Amino acid sequence: MGMVWNCDEGTTAARLPPHPNNPLGGTQGGMQRAMPPIEARSAHAHGRVLRYIMHVPQFPANAMTRPLAIFGGTFDPIHHAHLRVAWEAAEFLDAEVLLLPASVPPHREQPVATAQERAACVRVALAGQNRLILDVRELRREGPSYTIDTLVELRAEYGETRALVLLIGADAFAGLPTWHRWHELFDFAHIGVLTRPGHDGVLPTELRTKIASRRCASTAMLRESPAGRVLSIPVTPLDISASQVRALLAAGREPRWLVPDALFANPAYLQPYRD
Ligand code: ATP
Numbered sequence: 001m002g003m004v005w006n007c008d009e010g011t012t013a014a015r016l017p018p019h020p021n022n023p024l025g026g027t028q029g030g031m032q033r034a035m036p037p038i039e040a041r042s043a044h045a046h047g048r049v050l051r052y053i054m055h056v057p058q059f060p061a062n063a064m065t066r067p068l069a070i071f072g073g074t075f076d077p078i079h080h081a082h083l084r085v086a087w088e089a090a091e092f093l094d095a096e097v098l099l100l101p102a103s104v105p106p107h108r109e110q111p112v113a114t115a116q117e118r119a120a121c122v123r124v125a126l127a128g129q130n131r132l133i134l135d136v137r138e139l140r141r142e143g144p145s146y147t148i149d150t151l152v153e154l155r156a157e158y159g160e161t162r163a164l165v166l167l168i169g170a171d172a173f174a175g176l177p178t179w180h181r182w183h184e185l186f187d188f189a190h191i192g193v194l195t196r197p198g199h200d201g202v203l204p205t206e207l208r209t210k211i212a213s214r215r216c217a218s219t220a221m222l223r224e225s226p227a228g229r230v231l232s233i234p235v236t237p238l239d240i241s242a243s244q245v246r247a248l249l250a251a252g253r254e255p256r257w258l259v260p261d262a263l264f265a266n267p268a269y270l271q272p273y274r275d
Pocket of ligand 1: 072073074075076081082085167168169170171172173194195196197238239240241242243244
């Protein structure tokens with residue numbers, strides 16, 4: 001898991017409490033660099049004792065032969081539907097899921113919170129489990145966070161044969177033809193389309209044509225090849241959106257139980273939306 005990494009800490013993140021799984025690392029810039037982040041340490045198999053002490057994620061022995069799922073988003077902020085649908089996809093695919101906050105989302109208005117602030121919220125939201133994993137590679141790239149660039153990197157890291165599955169909500173999937181180099185996405189990953197309330201599944205003609213011969217009905221079929229197929233993944237309908245969470249905060253209300261409790265542990269996490 002070469003590039004799975006904690007976020008670089010910006011000013012707001014530096015005000016946030018230390019990572020609970022990383023008591024030695026803290027969140028200050030110098031220490032952060034001296035102490036390898038926990039996600040990276042876990043990837044380098046430092047042994048069971050270190051894993052126990054640090055409570056780092058431990059992948060199953062067959063992790064490298066199972067599909068790896070990739071869930072990108074603005075996460076402005078992360079909410080319970082993001083987490084729940086990613087979790088259900090992990091179970092459905094028998095896969096780990098990388099959550100990748102976009103630094104500069106290319107296809108929408110720019111986020112309210114900075115990339116570092118959004119990544120800090122994702123990180124704290126994921127504490128206590130090891131199936132959904134923060135990956136901040138897009139924060140390290142300049143310019144728009146194109147998914148195709150991320151998939152090229154992941155394919156180089158994970159090899160030619162591993163099945164990669166790009167998870168996309170049904171609403172975002174309908175807009176796929178507007179994505180940068182969208183035809184090439186299918187060369188690098190399968191696409192898992194997550195059902196989403198309020199989206200009727202209607203697709204533009206060019207997308208329907210593109211996926212007509214790629215649709216598959218089972219995860220077994222996905223495992224037969226590293227990329228190129230499209231699978232619908234039915235998930236619990238949760239009508240939650242980040243826009244709704246932002247609107248509540250902007251109105252001075254609390255989005256309690258729409259977002260993880262962990263985001264209330266420190267006022268700094270949701271402060272960008274209250275300002
Ligand atoms: P916003 O309201 O700001 O547009 P959002 O809630 O749609 O945000 P994003 O970060 O833009 O969240 O979405 C990241 C991914 O998660 C997208 O693929 C999106 O379709 C998916 N997603 C978000 N919310 C849900 C949901 N309630 N059910 C299923 N998929 C979702």
